């Protein structure tokens with residue numbers, strides 16, 4: 001019987017003849033079928049996954065060397081383009097749209113031998129924290145199907161949680177990989193802004209968006225990151241810095257002691273759940289006992305994070321989403337004999353869901369002439385202050401830790417009528433996107449209500465190596 005632990009073990013099993021890629025694909029197709037009620041996958045590429053698996057098995061038997069992601073079963077959030085396959089950002093406005101090219105991340109997965117098994121449900125245009133904003137219905141948390149899996153990459157997180165694939169790629173603009181990872185008890189990493197190409201990622205807020213990785217182990221996240229990261233002629237915001245050997249970082253250096261900061265205001269925040277507060281604080285003590293220096297630092301800007309994030313991201317979204325006009329592609333209204341403006345309005349009103357409309361309106365407002373300086377410019381100034389404060393902290397510390405989310409997974413429907421409350425729960429995750437640093441949620445805890453939750457680790461920009469090393473040590477302390 002097939003059992004998955006890490007990609008490395010899977011490759012050993014393949015090489016020893018204990019399993020095949022075809023058998024593995026059958027295993028996952030079956031798991032996806034049996035868990036259809038979770039609503040994690042929107043489309044499953046059954047026939048082609050099996051065909052690719054057969055090719056990989058044949059090449060292995062012919063003695064060809066295996067590639068880094070040979071036969072690795074991957075799911076893609078429905079915002080990442082896979083040529084000639086549907087991609088809709090879980091929106092009606094992109095119904096029946098097929099990607100015309102591969103995202104760079106997709107191409108690199110395929111080039112490394114991965115098998116893409118399907119596209120995964122998410123919040124519409126990656127806007128949300130619960131996956132309830134999908135045009136294809138909510139995703140359910142596999143640990144308790146009455147609860148949300150988090151969002152916006154909820155389907156991608158649940159797919160790892162429930163063992164429906166080995167790796168999921170999601171996107172993270174303000175926590176959409178780390179927050180569902182926290183709610184589902186899996187690993188979710190958002191690399192530095194500019195580490196992975198955004199070419200072929202449907203844009204939400206371009207100066208925040210990053211592709212992120214869900215996995216069951218740190219090793220696997222490291223392997224996938226080192227395979228898909230790095231310079232790309234199709235995205236001028238991608239860094240030219242060489243990609244380091246993250247896999248080696250996870251295997252070595254377990255003895256190093258780190259200097260770690262946490263925000264005093266974050267751990268004393270009134271919105272923080274009491275049990276998360278208690279267990280996170282106890283874990284800090286464990287880290288200190290293990291020889292690390294863990295200190296509280298002042299972070300008076302904490303309550304500005306969420307407003308700054310929502311002003312800037314909605315502004316960018318209102319601009320990015322203007323391309324969905326019912327003319328060039330996507331949904332077009334069936335109304336006839338109407339002028340062009342009415343066509344735009346009707347197509348967009350019919351095609352977008354409520355949350356997307358709310359954000360386009362908000363973004364248009366903060367960019368409008370009379371309010372631009374009061375909101376947009378002001379938020380940009382706060383972003384600069386945050387960046388300066390971050391540089392100051394990393395001059396003295398290797399990493400910053402915080403809870404990933406202030407409360408564990410909530411009930412489906414519980415917060416749908418209160419967008420502000422939903423936004424406020426993003427308090428810890430939006431910070432790394434505002435300043436461009438890498439961040440990961442590692443599954444360390446179980447709440448008194450039996451739901452999993454994680455710890456967020458952050459390092460300075462492009463120091464994913466330290467991020468993996470610190471996380472590795474935290475996982476061992478668990």
Ligand code: GLN
Pocket residue numbers: 126127128129151152171172173174175176177204426
């Ligand atoms: N929950 C956040 C939001 O609704 C994060 C979304 C994201 O990272 N894509 O904007």
